[in-house]
Amino acid sequence: MTVRANARIVRDIAHARAGDKGNTSNVNVWAFDPKDYDLLKRTLTPERIKRAFPDLIKGPVERYELPHLGGLNFVLHDALEGGVNSSLNLDSHGKSWSFLILGLTLDDTGR
Amino acid sequence: MNSTSDFRIGTGAGFSSDRLDPAIDLVERGNLDAIVFECLGERTVAFAHRDRMANPKRGYNAHLERRMRAMLPVCRKAGTILITNMGAANPRAAAERTVAIARELGLAGLKVACIEGDDVSAVVTPDTPFMDEPGRLSDVGMPVVGMNAYLGADAIVPALEAGADVVIGGRLSDPSMFAAPLALHFGWSLDDAPRIGAGTLVGHLMECGMQVTGGYFADPGVKDVPDLARCGYPIAEVTADGSAVITKLDGAGGCVTPATVREQLLYEVHDPERYLTPDVTADFSRVTIEARGKDRVAVAHASGTRRPDRLKVTVGFDAGFVGEAGVSYAGPGAQTRGELAADIVRERMAKLIGNDAELRVDLVGVSSLFATAGLRSSGAQDVRLHVAVRSRDREHAEAMLWEVESLLCCGPAGGGGYRGAITASVVTKSLLIDRAKVKPTVEIMTA
Structure with missing residues (x-):
């Protein structure tokens, strides 16, 4: 992965939270400023997210939109290394997955 | 009851090992009608079964003893009903222990409701397919340690109608522990899906405790939270139409802002139009979130349609x-x-x-x-x-x-x-x- 030192990342314009149900993770992402919602929506397509983490997200990625609140909800199927009781990851809930998405660049030619 | 007065409900735990001291503060100063201790997840219910197999008198939440010793006296003084799934794999033992603690503390007459029936190991057949993965129960070559169905508000309301001061169950569904007292207080029918959907939103926002008051949120320099070390649990001030203000005690740490509420709105939610609970297919897609002054956020316009015919089992x-x-x-x-x-x-x-x-x-x-x-x-x-x-x-x-x-x-x-x-x-x-x-x-x- 090569990210330019000054590249803007999703965390510069949005905040996020991750949750788990079984082996499915969901990450909701919210624009701090409603004006940035369109940029967020353009940048964070389900294809982009799947492409960024192919070894982690084994299943499909779905995106739900809540435009009136400036939010996107990503459902990442088969993306928790088996789920909280099966994963040997130190973070078996995938609580930190929100920061996987917040760390993506806003320029989607990068990661 | 069918009351039109607001209902004040708080959270005293959002997971099995959540803090105790802010729960005491909340009941002492919060003027609450009810407080919910949500203490069970996919991980904790499974481990509770292991505990019960090792000792038939155990299998309930490890912190039940200290929580009940602290909470029973303050809840009785404040007139606050306590609802919890701390019974985990053994609600009967948890209820019996709670009664014993109440007697030791001189709380004569305290009524403790024990809800059972979530253990469905006797009725699930081996050919039952899994919900979200291939295969069926009989395909797994490992011994089963427990099977619990998620119980809904219809299991909790009878306990409240019987006048319980404390309601203890096992796999009570998280939002149902909030929806049940709201339905009873406001006289909502459990078939009134739009209202139960609204009550479910309140439960959903509240069930993880401090996750709506600044916990699981702080990112210093980007999202700052004041006095996180002293974070307070949330209060929902619910009105008869199911809309609510989410807030916290003055003087407790943390914050309630549209951002903290937004993040919790879709926590562990997949399709916002179809959030399944035992009570309703809740629709959070048109929910509005508005600041109403410091640490007060109004939520409204949750709805719902018919409850699912089948219940989830872990x-x-x-x-x-x-x-x-x-x-x-x-x-x-x-x-x-x-x-x-x-x-x-x-x-x-x-x-x-x-x-x-x-x-x-x-x-x-x-x-x-x-x-x-x-x-x-x-x-x-x-x-x-x-x-x-x-x-x-x-x-x-x-x-x-x-x-x-x-x-x-x-x-x-x-x-x-x-x-x-x-x-x-x-x-x-x-x-x-x-x-x-x-x-x-x-x-x-x-x-």
């Missing part, structure tokens, strides 16, 4: 043991020394366990949480080798701990800080059961 299986062990390296070359240690462990464990156990080797500081995602940092001068193994055979876990500890003398230079532990492993899967097969019961015990 099945726990005995998966043997998990061993975890680590050694640390620091200073110049720490990363390469840690990587060498990781290579040694992989090579030696492959000979010891082959494919008979799952092995994972991480280097904390370089690549651990995001290892599978393919992200690595470089330049760390303080790293920790972390090795995990899961096996039905405890000897595999013991062998791994020994290998990691042996690195102190036969591994790379400057390795220190070995720790290792072996714990029981319970894996869980979900399936669905026809609602008609689940028959919740309520028994009132009086102190």
